Amino acid sequence: MDSLLPIILIRHPALMIPSFYRVASRIHGARIHGARIDDAEFPINATLRWSRLVLDYYVARRRSAGRPIVIDASSLTGPDTETLMAEVCRIAGLEAQFLQFEWSRPLEEQAGGISEGTKVFREAFLGSTGVLKRGKGTGEVVLPEEVRAWRGEFGDDVAEGILRLVQAAMGDWEYLRGFALRVGGL
Numbered sequence: 232m233d234s235l236l237p238i239i240l241i242r243h244p245a246l247m248i249p250s251f252y253r254v255a256s257r258i259h260g261a262r263i264h265g266a267r268i269d270d271a272e273f274p275i276n277a278t279l280r281w282s283r284l285v286l287d288y289y290v291a292r293r294r295s296a297g298r299p300i301v302i303d304a305s306s307l308t309g310p311d312t313e314t315l316m317a318e319v320c321r322i323a324g325l326e327a328q329f330l331q332f333e334w335s336r337p338l339e340e341q342a343g344g345i346s347e348g349t350k351v352f353r354e355a356f357l358g359s360t361g362v363l364k365r366g367k368g369t370g371e372v373v374l375p376e377e378v379r380a381w382r383g384e385f386g387d388d389v390a391e392g393i394l395r396l397v398q399a400a401m402g403d404w405e406y407l408r409g410f411a412l413r414v415g416g417l
């Protein structure tokens with residue numbers, strides 16, 4: 232593992248967890264584990280703990296391994312996307328000239344070889360023609376407003392479950408965010 236350069240993508244838990252729930256519940260008919268907020272498996276999937284453990288592994292071995300690149304997903308949909316990705320390429324020893332920020336919509340037959348569950352998780356990409364400059368930035372998250380929106384979308388019980396998971400994940404997110412790559416350096 233010391234020869235790898237992991238790239239850890241993080242997202243604010245108040246955006247990540249309801250998004251995961253939204254997609255997982257859409258494919259619940261496929262009987263995937265963790266598709267319900269009260270499933271024992273859901274919290275295992277709706278956490279940043281595993282990303283933090285990977286980062287900590289590499290930080291502890293800093294002399295024999297490179298430090299992972301941590302990217303806050305909100306920085307990939309903002310005005311500095313191209314600059315940030317060029318910096319990722321520089322650190323990783325890749326050529327930024329090959330980055331693509333626009334593309335032709337994936338052909339239906341290209342998507343045809345993946346499962347329905349995978350299609351649901353990749354829906355935004357499969358319908359896109361470039362990096363989507365939308366979405367809420369990390370600094371725009373106001374938890375009470377998010378909880379109100381979850382109550383309206385999912386009902387009180389699910390909203391409370393999501394809130395508990397968000398609160399449990401915040402420490403890991405804040406820790407990881409401290410390592411996040413920013414335009415102009417760390």
